[in-house]
Amino acid sequence: MRIRKIAAVTAALGALGTASAAQAAPATPTAPASQAASRQFEGTVVSVNRGARTFRLRDSERGTATIRVTSRTRFERIAGFSGLRRGMTRVEAVVRRSNGVWVASEVEISGGGGRHGGSDD
Secondary structure, eight states: OHHHHHHHHHHHHHHHOHHHHHHHSOOOOOOOGGGOOOEEEEEEEEEEETTTTEEEEEETTTEEEEEEOOTTOEEESSOSGGGOOTTOOSEEEEEEEETTEEEEEEEEESSSOSOTTOOOO
16 A cells, blocks of 8 residues: 555656656755865965965966865875975865865875776776
């Protein structure tokens, strides 16, 4: 009996069309700000502010961004925040927006392999 009800509801929703079915579906809650989508900047380090634990990275596509480094930031092929120097090129930062500030989850020198947004197929 339950299967027949499910089939009837499915058929009714199909008859309403995709747009109407999407409207009839319950709304999913939005993700909290802590789960913001990651972005990637790549370019040249313009400046480093040791006191504020930030650096500015000039990306040819996105412009210059100020990026904050935390104790949770991972560094690859760079000796930590102290290894960042003005003028370094091919620096890649994976960041997320938190309270209006770009926060780095990972900083590395690009070109050493890895995912870089490609498919693992």
